[in-house]
Amino acid sequence: MPRTLVIVESPAKAKTIEKYLGKGYAVESSIGHIRDLPRSAADIPEKYKGKAWARLGLDVEDDFKPLYVVSPEKRQQVARLKKLAQEADEIILATDDDREGESIAWHLYQELKPKVPVKRMVFHEITREAIQNAIEHPRDIDTNLVEAQEARRALDRLYGYEVSPVLWKKVAPKLSAGRVQSVATRMLVERERERMRFVSGTWWDLLVTAATRDGETFPARLTDVDGMRLATGKDFDPLTGQVKKGMEVRLLDEAAARSLADGLTGQPLTVVSAEEKPFTQRPYAPFITSTLQQEGSRKLGFAATRTMRAAQRLYEQGYITYMRTDSTNLSQEAMNAARTQVGAMYGQQYLSPQPRVYAKKAKNAQEAHEAIRPAGSSFRTPESLRGELSGDEWRLYDLIWKRTVACQMADARGRSLRVRLAGRAGTGEDVGLSATGRTIDFPGFLRAYVEGRDDPAAALEDRETPLPPLKEGERVTAESVKPEGHETQPPARYTEASLVQALEAAGIGRPSTYASILGTIQERGYAVKKGQALVPTWTAFATSALLEHHFGNLVDYDFTARMEEDLDDIAGGRARRVPYLRRFYLGEGGEGMALRPLIDSKMGEIDARGIATIAVPKLDGTGIEVRVGRYGPYLQRGEEKANLPEDLAPDELTPEKAAELLGRPTGDRVIGTDGATGLPVVARAGRYGPYVTLGDGNPPVRSASLFPGDDLNTITLERALRLLSLPRLVGVSEGEEIWAQNGKFGPYLKRGNDSRSLATHEQLFTVTLPEAEALFMQPRFRARGAAAAPLRTFEYQGRAPITLKSGRYGPYLTDGERNATLRKGEDEGTLTPERALEILEERGKEPKGKAGKGTRKAAGTRAGGAKTGATRGGTGARTAAKAPARKAPASKAAARKPAAKATSARAKTATQAPTKTAPTKAALTWADLKPHLGVLSEQERALVTATRDQGRRVEEVAPTLGLDVKKAKGMALQASKKLNQAARGE
Numbered sequence: 001m002p003r004t005l006v007i008v009e010s011p012a013k014a015k016t017i018e019k020y021l022g023k024g025y026a027v028e029s030s031i032g033h034i035r036d037l038p039r040s041a042a043d044i045p046e047k048y049k050g051k052a053w054a055r056l057g058l059d060v061e062d063d064f065k066p067l068y069v070v071s072p073e074k075r076q077q078v079a080r081l082k083k084l085a086q087e088a089d090e091i092i093l094a095t096d097d098d099r100e101g102e103s104i105a106w107h108l109y110q111e112l113k114p115k116v117p118v119k120r121m122v123f124h125e126i127t128r129e130a131i132q133n134a135i136e137h138p139r140d141i142d143t144n145l146v147e148a149q150e151a152r153r154a155l156d157r158l159y160g161y162e163v164s165p166v167l168w169k170k171v172a173p174k175l176s177a178g179r180v181q182s183v184a185t186r187m188l189v190e191r192e193r194e195r196m197r198f199v200s201g202t203w204w205d206l207l208v209t210a211a212t213r214d215g216e217t218f219p220a221r222l223t224d225v226d227g228m229r230l231a232t233g234k235d236f237d238p239l240t241g242q243v244k245k246g247m248e249v250r251l252l253d254e255a256a257a258r259s260l261a262d263g264l265t266g267q268p269l270t271v272v273s274a275e276e277k278p279f280t281q282r283p284y285a286p287f288i289t290s291t292l293q294q295e296g297s298r299k300l301g302f303a304a305t306r307t308m309r310a311a312q313r314l315y316e317q318g319y320i321t322y323m324r325t326d327s328t329n330l331s332q333e334a335m336n337a338a339r340t341q342v343g344a345m346y347g348q349q350y351l352s353p354q355p356r357v358y359a360k361k362a363k364n365a366q367e368a369h370e371a372i373r374p375a376g377s378s379f380r381t382p383e384s385l386r387g388e389l390s391g392d393e394w395r396l397y398d399l400i401w402k403r404t405v406a407c408q409m410a411d412a413r414g415r416s417l418r419v420r421l422a423g424r425a426g427t428g429e430d431v432g433l434s435a436t437g438r439t440i441d442f443p444g445f446l447r448a449y450v451e452g453r454d455d456p457a458a459a460l461e462d463r464e465t466p467l468p469p470l471k472e473g474e475r476v477t478a479e480s481v482k483p484e485g486h487e488t489q490p491p492a493r494y495t496e497a498s499l500v501q502a503l504e505a506a507g508i509g510r511p512s513t514y515a516s517i518l519g520t521i522q523e524r525g526y527a528v529k530k531g532q533a534l535v536p537t538w539t540a541f542a543t544s545a546l547l548e549h550h551f552g553n554l555v556d557y558d559f560t561a562r563m564e565e566d567l568d569d570i571a572g573g574r575a576r577r578v579p580y581l582r583r584f585y586l587g588e589g590g591e592g593m594a595l596r597p598l599i600d601s602k603m604g605e606i607d608a609r610g611i612a613t614i615a616v617p618k619l620d621g622t623g624i625e626v627r628v629g630r631y632g633p634y635l636q637r638g639e640e641k642a643n644l645p646e647d648l649a650p651d652e653l654t655p656e657k658a659a660e661l662l663g664r665p666t667g668d669r670v671i672g673t674d675g676a677t678g679l680p681v682v683a684r685a686g687r688y689g690p691y692v693t694l695g696d697g698n699p700p701v702r703s704a705s706l707f708p709g710d711d712l713n714t715i716t717l718e719r720a721l722r723l724l725s726l727p728r729l730v731g732v733s734e735g736e737e738i739w740a741q742n743g744k745f746g747p748y749l750k751r752g753n754d755s756r757s758l759a760t761h762e763q764l765f766t767v768t769l770p771e772a773e774a775l776f777m778q779p780r781f782r783a784r785g786a787a788a789a790p791l792r793t794f795e796y797q798g799r800a801p802i803t804l805k806s807g808r809y810g811p812y813l814t815d816g817e818r819n820a821t822l823r824k825g826e827d828e829g830t831l832t833p834e835r836a837l838e839i840l841e842e843r844g845k846e847p848k849g850k851a852g853k854g855t856r857k858a859a860g861t862r863a864g865g866a867k868t869g870a871t872r873g874g875t876g877a878r879t880a881a882k883a884p885a886r887k888a889p890a891s892k893a894a895a896r897k898p899a900a901k902a903t904s905a906r907a908k909t910a911t912q913a914p915t916k917t918a919p920t921k922a923a924l925t926w927a928d929l930k931p932h933l934g935v936l937s938e939q940e941r942a943l944v945t946a947t948r949d950q951g952r953r954v955e956e957v958a959p960t961l962g963l964d965v966k967k968a969k970g971m972a973l974q975a976s977k978k979l980n981q982a983a984r985g986e
Helices: 011-018 070-086 097-114 126-138 143-170 181-197 254-264 291-298 303-314 332-346 391-406 454-464 496-505 510-524 538-550 557-571 577-586 595-603 608-612 657-663 717-724 767-778 835-844 849-853 892-912 928-935 937-947 954-960 965-984
Strands: 002-008 027-028 090-093 118-120 202-211 217-225 268-281 412-424 432-444 475-487 527-530 532-535 625-629 633-636 640-641 667-672 680-686 689-694 703-704 726-733 736-743 748-752 753-757 792-793 802-807 808-812 819-821
Touching: 002 011, 002 070, 011 303, 011 937, 027 070, 027 849, 070 097, 090 097, 090 657, 097 143, 143 538, 143 577, 143 595, 143 608, 181 291, 181 496, 181 510, 181 532, 202 254, 202 717, 254 475, 291 303, 303 510, 303 835, 332 391, 391 835, 496 510, 510 527, 527 667, 538 625, 557 577, 577 595, 595 802, 608 625, 633 657, 640 657, 640 808, 680 717, 689 717, 689 965, 703 717, 726 767, 736 767, 748 767, 748 808, 753 767, 753 954, 792 835, 802 835, 808 835, 819 835, 849 937, 928 937, 937 954, 937 965, 954 965
Parallel strands: 002 027, 002 090, 090 118
Antiparallel strands: 202 217, 202 475, 217 432, 268 412, 268 475, 412 432, 527 532, 625 633, 633 640, 667 680, 680 689, 689 703, 726 736, 736 748, 748 753, 792 802, 802 808, 808 819
């Protein structure tokens, strides 16, 4: 029977498509890209290692010919695909219909070298109808799209590999530069510079509660006094905090405002004008990638990466159409489905008279897909999917469904009313006031969907704020008058949503890249989150300054947008890859960037000290400078230096704060002499906190960190000597010494290779041998006593609650399956349920203590064979060795060396000693098990391969297979059993 091999990117997508294809089709996954440029020297094939260009991965002299290598973690999968390709009569490459998907298909074709017919199959949703239609209408690989993607990959490699080393040499190690990443960072820095230059201005006005004769009340605000308009925020100069020159406005101070309020209370007011205007509001276009990320952030509190992960799962399981698109177009089928649902659920009066068609307005629209919408010719309602989808997926589907249905609904209609009032205060001054209202007569699409806003004030626009039916000449009374003070506000920092919006508006990057860009600038230390805002770090300032001053085009908004247009020309066949790369990299033709010659000429000109010195307007004239050093940002005034706290935002650095930081003790202070040794005891302030030393040499004889609560300014000699006495020998138990030590993560007890945490630092001096032995008798992860009560608990619909707890490394979140520690700047007191869920989704990891229950440390998870007592010396290993007691060492280093020897001795003894639980079967290696992968199902095989060969975590792999983590762990364990049985012939 003919056999057709269909290759897609992910196992989850393969599983869904397989349901819709009949017999004769085998659907397999490439698990993403199978080839790429070398990531490190280890990836470079032996025959290319001597080539000067091999590190770059592009042979510039040979038309930028790329050196593609199969990733080590993909070699087994590629071998499997080659074998399946040899057995097939036909191959269909069904990767995503975009540049990246086209590139994956091309790489598969190049690597598999098939000898049977190969077709390219594309679809925008995974439904039975879409898959059957795609099978019936295949096409060839689009070489123009491949050429554009190859150009993009080469461009990114040239940019990153050539510019990043400049940052390493001139700013700090381990930094990176990127074509879109560096521009996004510049946007954040420029906004923060505006905030740093900003000077707040203050003005006062009056909020009047007016009452009609019928007793209805409404708010009005004072706008002018004696015919002169009152100053408002827009009238202030953000650089001075003063009213702009030439502005003819009246600036009220607090005293004048209170006096006017007293004089206006109870006074009659006359309606001078009441202007009512009808308004119509059209529904928003259906989602594209960028608007989905923005609304996911505003409405759901999701980071862009979290939104895209949930969208990916929804697409692969057949619930929505392709989620990487910048097209707002809907197919006729989708419009019919949405209109049918509107009529059925809301009534015909809520249906738009004609189908709505949305034209894409964003610059550089590229993809030819539909907008993101529910899949199929009829849409499943969110309520019908509550039992099928997880929390994130359901919430995102609900958002997509509402937006899609709303786009075919009728306009919202209403009336806006603007009222002008006039009166006279008791002080004799004539006053003018205004009041505005908004009444919605017919909600239309607002019945289903209201778009979120970053600006809270703008969000009020969609709300109904009715006013009484006021008419010109009508009299009302100023029932109460409240003076209100206001301060001008600096420009708002970018959020993930508004940064995506800004990048898209400038034509920079592509929808599919925004999530990874946002992740990269945070992972690389260019930005940190403060609530929803993205705050640039001082390192971002130094990096942006270097690029702006010496490589201006690389972070120029228009130049970066033109690069996207150039890539579009290549995708459309209007330009070619090699000439474009020559212009960009070498400057051939006289119109390109000429990156390589520019770096060669600029490297000697760049003043590293100047770049590392950051201008802070508020510090002008103080003699204090901010610098970025190899080990982080710091303040300097003359010879004085002080490290800048990581949680201090750049715009919060004031002269007072800088003086406070510099005023903290930084020099060494001798606090006395140790009577036993005659050496001085010195108090010091270091980068990692205050500490004391015995001796003033470098290095000192001994050192010890101060405990929480100790003050470097007031620490006594007695206290310092007590700290320096650590580690303390508590006693000998089971032939081994127990030491009380202070470590990086807090106080603990050490016995051989075993340890137990202590509840407080002071216990280091007071814990007795019986107390220590009692702690060691407890399970390792319960050594600190009963579990502490949760700090807070967040409840969710459709998923387990998340608990905030206090842990050894600080506050952390857990849902029982995963833990995520809070980072600096994340305040547990203001943590919202949405942010807690986002943190757990982004950074959650399974506790190490559970490793034996199904993760990679378990016998089954990585299919590595059974791990029994023999692997670790058996359960009796600890008691089998009886090491002799040792004298207390003079230092921590001395304490560690004998312990290492004792450990070795114990291990040797334990190996020879009989164990209580001897293994009944020898453990099998992965090499033993690998030949028997055929006994596993496709899903089991994908899971085992990903976790064992690729070293990936179960939590990471499970979503790509369409599994929840718990089910994936059970499957991994079952797969291990099957492999072991097959390998033993059972």
